[in-house]
Amino acid sequence: MTRIAVVGAGIVGAGVAYHLAARGADVVVIDDARPERATAAGAGIIAPVSSRTSDDERSDYMFAAAAHYLELIERFEVGGLTEHSYGATGQLIVALDDAELVQLEAVAERASALIAQKGTVGIGSPEMLTQAEIRRRFPPVTTARGALWLPAVARVDGRNIRELLMTMAAQHGARVVEARAELALTGSGSDNEPGSRVLGVRAGGELVTADAVVVAAGVWAKDVAAETGLDLALYPQRGQIVHLRMPGGSQLPVLNTFRGHYLLSFPGDRVVIGATREDDSGFDAHATAGGVDAVIRNGFSLVPDLSEAEWLEVRVGIRPASRDGAPILGPVPGVDGLWLATGFGATGLTLGPYSAKLLAESVLGGAPAIPAAFAPDRRVINPSMTRR
Ligand SMILES: Cc1cc2nc3c(=O)[nH]c(=O)nc-3n(C[C@H](O)[C@H](O)[C@H](O)COP(=O)(O)OP(=O)(O)OC[C@H]3O[C@@H](n4cnc5c(N)ncnc54)[C@H](O)[C@@H]3O)c2cc1C
CATH class of the missing domain: 3.50.50.60 (FAD/NAD(P)-binding domain)
Known part of the structure; x- marks a missing residue:
């Protein structure tokens, strides 16, 4: 053997x-x-389509990796491991101003092209939402000007x-x-x-x-x-991420912006706001006042009601970033x-x-x-x- x-x-x-x-x-x-x-x-967003551009090979790989999760979850369940954290909460890729609305169109085109090739596994059928539709379907998300809705995108607890x-x-x-x-x-x-x-x-x-x-x-x-x-x-990249509790928070989908920050939710009204990407952190894994402040402000800019949320914790991890x-x-x-x-x-x-x-x-x-x-x-x- x-x-x-x-x-x-x-x-x-x-x-x-x-x-x-x-x-x-x-x-x-x-x-x-x-x-x-x-x-x-790690936050745990399993998203095959991102607001950042990437080449075809990279997109194909992301797509295959997201689809692999479904296979893995089935194996967990067959093996009796039913307490898994995979949840298809859906993803809103959010535009916060006019310039981002233009960028959003490009992302929607990329998503459609990928889906035409690969199908909807791990993404779902995309839908463009207006500001009014976002507010109606996701009331706490009050600041988005428009969004691309991908209903089958999932998140996990790493x-x-x-x-x-x-x-x-x-x-x-x-x-x-x-x-x-x-x-x-x-x-x-x-x-x-x-x-x-x-x-x-x-x-x-x-x-x-x-x-x-x-x-x-x-x-x-x-x-x-x-x-x-x-x-x-390879170099260390520190990430600081904040966990809060907000009544009704579990209903929030994954929210991604064009500004690098994001938000997602887990059962128990846990709302997670991420994250810093600190290329010059070295291996220091402590939370910083500036890092936590930036993450929280970014969260409020998406969901203002979070200012009333209960503080749970900040997590800090060192990402293995390649050059x-x-x-x-x-x-x-x-x-x-x-x-x-x-x-x-x-x-x-x-x-x-x-x-x-x-x-x-x-x-x-x-x-x-x-x-x-x-x-x-x-x-x-x-x-x-x-x-x-
Ligand atoms: C804030 C934050 C948010 C993130 N969000 C996302 C996200 O939403 N979606 C996503 O896809 N990814 C996300 N990531 C990235 C993801 O978490 C990492 O890329 C991934 O966890 C890396 O896993 P790893 O197993 O390579 O390394 P690690 O999780 O760092 O594990 C390395 C292991 O090796 C052990 N080790 C090291 N050296 C030795 C040694 N010499 N002997 C024995 N053991 C050793 C360590 O103890 C550790 O257990 C996020 C990361 C951070 C920090």
């Missing part, structure tokens, strides 16, 4: 562990549960999906070691001399031998990859048996489980289905153009 070590149990590592174990691999997951991991703070993936991985025999992992390599004589093959990982005083190692360690994959001499184009905005997914050239799954930035809850499936298939020898643009050793050409 193929023995595979997975470093990291955020949503990506949990997904990789599950998909490998379900295909018969002997899986050991090594994770040190860093409180600032991105999965624990913590819950991660846990369910780990539960399913365990049901298929995966074992967990709670410790910090370091690579064990053959042929690595010095720090500057890359290893030629993985032996496994060292963790908690144990050598976990493995035929392959998948590093799904979020932004910290950069440190692990550095052990082989690879300098990943060109694309995931880092695939084998590491020059180090046999080493694979990377990171770089998902602001869309890892959407892309993570699907990417995990593709990676698991590749590790076990399946035909390559991962876009070449995600290769770990790609050249990052113009970071400033593509950074999210």
Whole structure:
């Protein structure tokens, strides 16, 4: 049986562990549960269409990843894991002024073109709403000038999906070691001399031998990859996100703007407003007065009634952001048996489980289905153009 070590149990590592174990691999997951991991703070919007432009390959990938959730949820339910957080609340992409109304038309065209090609799974049939229609259907949303309504767009609680993936991985025999992992390599004589093959990982005083190692360690994959001499184009991006409680809040759909902020809701009248994207935060995971202030103001600009909402908490996570905005997914050239799954930035809850499936298939020898643009050793050409 193929023995595979997975470093990291955020949503990506949990997904990789599950998909490998379900295909018969002997899986050991090594994770040190860093409180600032991105999965624990993620908002959870699973939206195939965004207000930002993206190329066709990227749109196709987002679409496939959103559709994969439906398959995953069915597997949870078949396995008796019915307490999942996936909910098709629908999404309003909101224009707040005249210029944004023009941008909205372009997004609606993109959504229609995508749907004509792929169908309505994970999106639903789009509808343009006027200001009056928005107020009638979503009374707290008083400031929108117009919106695109996508009724089947969903949201999840990343913590819950991660846990369910780990539960399913365990049901298929995966074992967990709670410790910090370091690579064990053959042929690595010095720090500057890359290893030629993985032996496994060292963790908690144990050598976990493995035929392959998948590093799904979020932004910290950069440190692990550095052990082989690879300098990943990956950096920490802090995200602060605010949770409030507002009577009737659970009725709110996902609200996205053209200004980068958003709002979504969960049962129990929990309303979540997001989020900062701080490219120069480093690994500091504390909330800041300025960050929380900006997030809250953005929330009020969409739903003014939130000023009366009960304060619940602020969550802070460090996103694994790649310099060109694309995931880092695939084998590491020059180090046999080493694979990377990171770089998902602001869309890892959407892309993570699907990417995990593709990676698991590749590790076990399946035909390559991962876009070449995600290769770990790609050249990052113009970071400033593509950074999210
Ligand atoms: C505020 C915020 C809002 C977001 N909203 C959304 C959203 O709406 N939709 C969306 O799709 N995405 C969203 N994201 C992005 C998403 O949360 C991330 O892209 C995703 O969670 C990354 O998952 P990951 O498994 O790669 O990393 P992480 O969740 O960071 O997990 C990495 C794991 O690796 C472990 N680890 C690291 N190094 C080691 C080591 N050496 N040994 C052992 N273990 C190690 C850590 O302890 C951790 O458990 C958001 C993120 C933030 C912060």
